[in-house]
Structure formats: structure tokens, C-alpha cells
Amino acid sequence: MSAGGVAALLADARVCVVGGSGGVGKTTASAALAAGMAARGLKVAVVTIDPAQRLATALGLDALDNEPQRIDPARLEAAGLPLGDGELWAMTLDPKRTFDELIARLSPDAETRERILANRVYRELSDAIAGSQEFTAVAKLHELAQEDRWDLLVLDTPPSRNALDFLDAPDRLRAFFEGRALQTLLRGGGAGLRLVGRGTGIVLGLLRRVTGAELLSDLSDFFRLLGGLLGGFRERAAQVEALLRAPGTTFLLVTSPEREPIDEALFFQRRLRAAGMTLGGAVVNRVHADELEDGDGALGQLPALLERDADLSPPLARSVAAAFADEHALARRDAANVARLRERLGAAVPLICVPLLDDDVHDVAGLVRLHAHLLADG
Numbered sequence: 001m002s003a004g005g006v007a008a009l010l011a012d013a014r015v016c017v018v019g020g021s022g023g024v025g026k027t028t029a030s031a032a033l034a035a036g037m038a039a040r041g042l043k044v045a046v047v048t049i050d051p052a053q054r055l056a057t058a059l060g061l062d063a064l065d066n067e068p069q070r071i072d073p074a075r076l077e078a079a080g081l082p083l084g085d086g087e088l089w090a091m092t093l094d095p096k097r098t099f100d101e102l103i104a105r106l107s108p109d110a111e112t113r114e115r116i117l118a119n120r121v122y123r124e125l126s127d128a129i130a131g132s133q134e135f136t137a138v139a140k141l142h143e144l145a146q147e148d149r150w151d152l153l154v155l156d157t158p159p160s161r162n163a164l165d166f167l168d169a170p171d172r173l174r175a176f177f178e179g180r181a182l183q184t185l186l187r188g189g190g191a192g193l194r195l196v197g198r199g200t201g202i203v204l205g206l207l208r209r210v211t212g213a214e215l216l217s218d219l220s221d222f223f224r225l226l227g228g229l230l231g232g233f234r235e236r237a238a239q240v241e242a243l244l245r246a247p248g249t250t251f252l253l254v255t256s257p258e259r260e261p262i263d264e265a266l267f268f269q270r271r272l273r274a275a276g277m278t279l280g281g282a283v284v285n286r287v288h289a290d291e292l293e294d295g296d297g298a299l300g301q302l303p304a305l306l307e308r309d310a311d312l313s314p315p316l317a318r319s320v321a322a323a324f325a326d327e328h329a330l331a332r333r334d335a336a337n338v339a340r341l342r343e344r345l346g347a348a349v350p351l352i353c354v355p356l357l358d359d360d361v362h363d364v365a366g367l368v369r370l371h372a373h374l375l376a377d378g
């Protein structure tokens with residue numbers, strides 16, 4: 001990887017979307033990356049999507065607010081990462097609030113806003129739509145980008161089965177506003193069910209909670225009120241899509257070194273390219289380091305060496321040697337998978353390997369350690 005690790009690929013970026021399969025380290029990498037770029041003097045805001053909230057707690061975030069909060073620089077400095085002129089801001093996304101805020105912003109007046117937010121059809125649907133976090137995440141990103149307060153925005157993406165879900169988010173949003181999803185649902189069509197994700201549950205829940213004449217009046221109200229927001233909404237969705245394709249927006253793909261996530265990463269790359277979006281780079285996270293420099297040759301002699309140099313008993317020397325052999329096998333498997341990814345991504349896409357750290361990354365010290373690998377020079 002060229003000098004500067006991820007820093008080089010973010011040199012011209014205003015927005016970095018961190019994507020990848022479930023559990024590969026997206027949230028951790030997003031936060032570490034944001035901290036590292038802040039230490040390079042930028043004003044950075046990171047939007048994480050972490051129901052566990054562990055990172056937020058570690059950073060001292062008050063999770064109640066749906067706006068970025070400035071992280072006390074002393075916390076990072078104490079962990080060895082002085083920010084200088086840089087600023088680190090962070091928030092954990094509250095999907096439901098983000099969605100309500102979007103409605104409020106698009107409403108022409110306070111009365112319309114209140115009526116929509118109180119409408120039972122809206123409440124049922126927005127819970128479900130907000131439950132698809134891909135959608136609210138991108139909406140929040142767009143809102144923050146418009147504020148123009150930060151040099152760099154880092155967006156973590158939700159723990160979805162499919163890393164690609166959020167690429168369809170603007171479309172889903174539009175479908176919601178156009179009432180397409182609901183209309184299709186009410187007609188019982190299959191496409192509608194997919195559009196809103198947990199579709200069947202929504203209709204059943206809706207019918208259970210909002211019944212009879214009330215349902216009809218709320219439904220017609222819903223369509224009338226939302227109809228008034230449609231123009232503003234379409235414009236918004238187009239802007240969101242444009243932001244994802246903007247030259248200043250880059251995607252960073254995180255994967256683990258196993259075969260399946262790497263296959264998914266390659267699929268993601270193709271989808272991004274087809275959608276006209278930029279893959280800035282890939283991070284292979286939790287790579288096993290090879291402790292044995294000369295590999296297989298050293299393994300045979302290891303028990304004897306451990307007995308002689310480390311003064312281990314023969315059985316202990318054998319079991320320590322066996323542990324080394326296991327690590328070595330994993331390191332070789334990882335290296336082969338990384339090489340395959342390297343070849344398939346092509347030379348133009350920077351690839352950064354981050355080692356498997358001894359501990360889980362759950363505090364500021366862990367983030368600082370991780371950032372050093374992500375942004376490592378040379």
C-alpha cells in the first residue's frame with residue numbers, strides 16, 4: 001500500500017462510506033479512521049450505526065442526541081493521539097428520529113408536520129422504514145453534508161446481511177414517499193413487500209392497530225399530506241443519490257480475510273462500479289500475522305529451539321510449537337485470500353491489511369491502535 005494508508009485515499013474525499021459484510025469491523029474502522037484523520041488536522045464527523053453502543057460509550061458519547069457531538073480531545077490525547085487543530089465529532093444514528101426530522105424539514109408548515117407525525121399510518125410505516133437503517137443513514141449523511149461544518153464525513157453502514165442494501169436506499173425512500181410501497185402492499189403485490197422490507201408484518205400490524213373507518217380516514221390523510229411533500233422529497237432523493245456519486249465521495253470496503261466476505265467484497269465492487277460510484281480502497285481486517293519468518297522450514301525445528309532457548313519442557317515446547325503451527329497455517333490462508341483479492345481488485349484500488357489485534361477494539365486505546373494500522377505510512 002502506498003504511503004499514508006487510508007489517509008492517501010481520503011486526501012480529496014469529503015465523504016467516506018465504510019461498507020462490508022456483517023461483523024467485519026466496519027464500525028470500528030469508521031471510528032478509528034475518523035480519529036486518525038482528525039489527528040491530521042481535519043474536522044471530522046463519524047456517523048456510526050451500532051446498536052450495541054459500545055464505541056459510543058467508549059468515546060463518552062451521550063447517545064440521546066441524534067446530532068454529532070464533539071469528542072473531548074483529552075480522551076484521545078490520553079491514549080496517545082493528540083488532535084492538534086483537528087476535531088473529532090461522532091454520533092450514533094437514531095433511525096426513527098432521523099426519519100421524523102426529514103419529514104419535519106420537508107413539511108411546508110408546522111400544522112402539516114404535526115399531522116403527519118401523528119398520523120397512525122405514517123407511524124406504522126415510518127417505524128418499518130426507519131428499521132431499514134440503510135435508508136436513514138444516507139439521509140443523515142446528506143443532511144450533515146449540507147451543513148458544511150466538517151472537512152470529512154465518515155459513514156458507517158448497518159449490520160446488514162447484504163452490504164449492498166444501502167445502494168438501493170434512495171430508491172426505497174422515493175417509493176415510500178410516492179406511496180408506491182403502501183399502494184402495492186394494499187394490493188397485496190410481492191414487489192411492495194420487498195420495497196419496504198418487513199412488508200407483511202407492516203400490513204398486518206397496521207390493520208390490527210388502525211381499524212375500520214379510522215384506517216380509511218388516516219389513510220386518505222396520509223396520502224394527501226405526504227403528497228404535499230412529494231416534490232421536495234423527490235428533489236431530496238435525487239440529491240442523496242448525487243452525493244453518493246459525487247467526486248468527493250469514496251467507498252471504503254472492509255472485509256475479513258476469509259473466502260466468503262472477500263467474494264462479497266468483490267461483488268460489492270462490481271455493483272458500485274455499475275452504479276457509477278467510486279471504490280476508494282479496501283481494508284482486509286483481522287489478518288493473522290505470520291510469526292514464523294521463514295515459514296515451513298522453521299516449524300520442524302521449533303520444538304527443539306523452544307527447549308533449548310526458552311528452557312521449555314519437551315511437552316510444553318511441543319504444544320507451544322503446535323500453537324505456532326496453527327497460527328502459521330491461518331496466516332498462510334489469509335495471505336492467499338488477500339492475494340486473490342489483490343489480483344481481482346486490480347492495481348488501481350489500494351488495499352490495506354490490518355492485523356488481528358490481541359484484544360477486541362472497545363475503547364479509545366484500541367481505536368488508536370487500529371488507526372495506526374489503517375493510516376500507517378509506508
Ligand SMILES: Nc1ncnc2c1ncn2[C@@H]1O[C@H](COP(=O)(O)OP(=O)(O)OP(=O)(O)O)[C@@H](O)[C@H]1O
Binds near residue numbers: 029354356359360361
Ligand atoms: N483488527 C481487529 N482486531 C481485533 N478485533 C477487532 C479488529 N477489528 C474489529 N475488531 C472487533 O471485531 C468485532 C466486530 O467489529 P465491528 O463491530 O466494528 O464490526 P461491524 O462490521 O461494524 O459489525 P456489524 O456488521 O455487526 O455492524 C468487535 O468486537 C471489534 O472490537
Ligand SMILES: [Mg+2]
Binds near residue numbers: 049
Ligand atoms: Mg457495525
